[in-house]
Amino acid sequence: MYHSLVNDDLGHPDGALIFDESGFIKKGHDSIGVGRQYSGAAGKVDNCQVGVFAAYVSVQGYSLVDKRLFIPENWFTEDFLERRTKCLLPPETVFKTKPQLAVEMLHAFTQENTIPYKYFLADSVYGVSPDFIRAVEALPEKTYFLSVPKTTLCWPKEPPLSITKTCHWGGQNQNKNHPG
Numbered sequence: 520m521y522h523s524l525v526n527d528d529l530g531h532p533d534g535a536l537i538f539d540e541s542g543f544i545k546k547g548h549d550s551i552g553v554g555r556q557y558s559g560a561a562g563k564v565d566n567c568q569v570g571v572f573a574a575y576v577s578v579q580g581y582s583l584v585d586k587r588l589f590i591p592e593n594w595f596t597e598d599f600l601e602r603r604t605k606c607l608l609p610p611e612t613v614f615k616t617k618p619q620l621a622v623e624m625l626h627a628f629t630q631e632n633t634i635p636y637k638y639f640l641a642d643s644v645y646g647v648s649p650d651f652i653r654a655v656e657a658l659p660e661k662t663y664f665l666s667v668p669k670t671t672l673c674w675p676k677e678p679p680l681s682i683t684k685t686c687h688w689g690g691q692n693q694n695k696n697h698p699g
Contacts, residue, residue, distance in 0.1 A: 522633040525584060531577035535638035536628065538621040538645055539574070540589065542567040551606045552590040571620040575634055585628065587620040618648030625654050639663040647671070 542558025544567045551568075558567040573585040593599060595614045603610075615623075621641065628634070639661060645651040646665030655663040667673070 525582045526634045529577050529579040530634050532635045534577035534636040537574040538641040540571045542569045551608050554591045571617050573624045585624040618645050618651040622654040642666045
């Protein structure tokens with residue numbers, strides 16, 4: 520229902536889905552997923568919860584359209600059993616990375632097919648994730664813009680490849696290009 524309302528007010532064929540996370544500072548330890556982790560809102564590592572969010576944007580405006588709570592991996596160790604129980608974390612809950620949570624939202628949004636969109640945008644947490652990249656590349660009619668670290672090697676088009684075969688002639692190793 521909510522997505523239908525977003526579509527009524529904001530839907531546009533050139534719309535975009537944006538995936539990002541945000542932290543919420545917490546002073547105690549009685550909320551699910553609380554731990555010392557990076558909070559973009561605080562700009563540092565602090566005691567917080569982190570949520571992964573999906574937003575929709577078009578020429579008409581923007582809206583949040585989905586969210587998932589990120590639960591740090593250490594929450595699934597025996598050391599956290601008491602806290603998981605106290606916080607009522609469902610026992611079937613398993614660890615998922617932030618990009619895996621974003622992929623869940625992407626699949627749900629795509630299957631629902633209520634709001635039109637053409638683009639995906641995300642920061643480098645998702646731009647270096649093979650899981651997230653595979654998910655967006657599985658939608659060839661969509662275009663994605665993902666931030667990557669400045670040390671990431673990229674090619675504007677796929678480079679040509681050749682197979683190299685090592686031959687032993689007269690006691691010397693010589694590399695010969697083998698037509699592939």
